[in-house]
Amino acid sequence: MKKLHLLIVLVGVAFQCFSAPKIILKLDDLSVKSNSITCKSVMDLLIEKQIRASFGIIADRCDNTALASLAPYLNAKDSNGAKLFEIWHHGLNHKNPEFGGQPYAYQKSHFDEADERINSNLGIQMQTFGAPFNANDSNTVRVLCENKNYKVSLFGRTPPDSSGILNLRNRVNIETTTGNPSYAAFVDNYNAKKNTFTDYMVVQAHPNGLSEEKLSQFEQVIDFLLHEGCEFVTPYEYYLSLRTEETTHSSTIQKIIGCLTGEERNIYSFHANVLK
Numbered sequence: 001m002k003k004l005h006l007l008i009v010l011v012g013v014a015f016q017c018f019s020a021p022k023i024i025l026k027l028d029d030l031s032v033k034s035n036s037i038t039c040k041s042v043m044d045l046l047i048e049k050q051i052r053a054s055f056g057i058i059a060d061r062c063d064n065t066a067l068a069s070l071a072p073y074l075n076a077k078d079s080n081g082a083k084l085f086e087i088w089h090h091g092l093n094h095k096n097p098e099f100g101g102q103p104y105a106y107q108k109s110h111f112d113e114a115d116e117r118i119n120s121n122l123g124i125q126m127q128t129f130g131a132p133f134n135a136n137d138s139n140t141v142r143v144l145c146e147n148k149n150y151k152v153s154l155f156g157r158t159p160p161d162s163s164g165i166l167n168l169r170n171r172v173n174i175e176t177t178t179g180n181p182s183y184a185a186f187v188d189n190y191n192a193k194k195n196t197f198t199d200y201m202v203v204q205a206h207p208n209g210l211s212e213e214k215l216s217q218f219e220q221v222i223d224f225l226l227h228e229g230c231e232f233v234t235p236y237e238y239y240l241s242l243r244t245e246e247t248t249h250s251s252t253i254q255k256i257i258g259c260l261t262g263e264e265r266n267i268y269s270f271h272a273n274v275l276k
């Protein structure tokens with residue numbers, strides 16, 4: 001029985017070590033004005049390849065044409081009927097600094113106004129936040145924690161455990177400079193991190209107005225990751241998958257405990273307390 005248990009553990013560990021990391025595409029600076037979507041070519045490419053991705057939207061840089069222009073993209077689904085794209089909060093006006101470095105009241109008003117505007121204009125309740133220039137401080141964490149709709153932070157400061165907010169930090173660069181994706185640089189970065197970031201990687205890019213050559217570099221990265229066997233997920237989807245895993249583990253443990261005799265339960269409780 002002990003040998004079987006050891007084997008199951010080893011298979012689990014091996015699976016964790018050798019399976020490809022999940023990929024979260026963090027695509028910054030989405031804006032829509034006069035029916036023009038700044039990163040349309042990348043959105044089209046991702047739909048064609050059926051790749052899940054997430055886009056950081058800047059509320060001030062969207063006008064009243066945004067909903068009609070974005071609707072086909074917001075409703076794009078994969079073959080299982082799941083939505084391909086998540087839209088996340090990337091500030092109200094993206095001025096530097098908009099969050100980290102500003103007083104609490106300033107950050108709070110910018111956070112809430114952007115949240116409300118995207119909600120009322122696009123009908124989206126965002127659940128993920130990534131600060132412009134990734135500039136965060138303790139006030140940013142406070143503001144984020146105060147809005148209970150938000151569950152994920154991208155490259156933020158770690159919020160308290162009690163907030164339940166997941167902070168995603170496993171960054172792997174695709175760009176050599178902002179707006180310049182490089183396939184060769186990405187492969188080097190991926191290989192340097194793949195034994196460390198075994199669970200997930202966040203790949204940040206600025207896909208606005210990419211030239212054909214830059215789009216081709218981006219596409220080569222996507223093809224490389226597909227070849228590696230990576231699964232693409234959105235930030236919120238990744239958060240939900242961890243919650244499901246936690247629930248499954250805890251219900252499995254409860255089932256096992258239910259099968260134990262009274263004495264075995266006492267021994268289990270003793271060891272569980274020691275391990276805490």
Ligand SMILES: [Zn+2]
Pocket residue numbers: 028029090094131132133
């Ligand atoms: Zn940005």
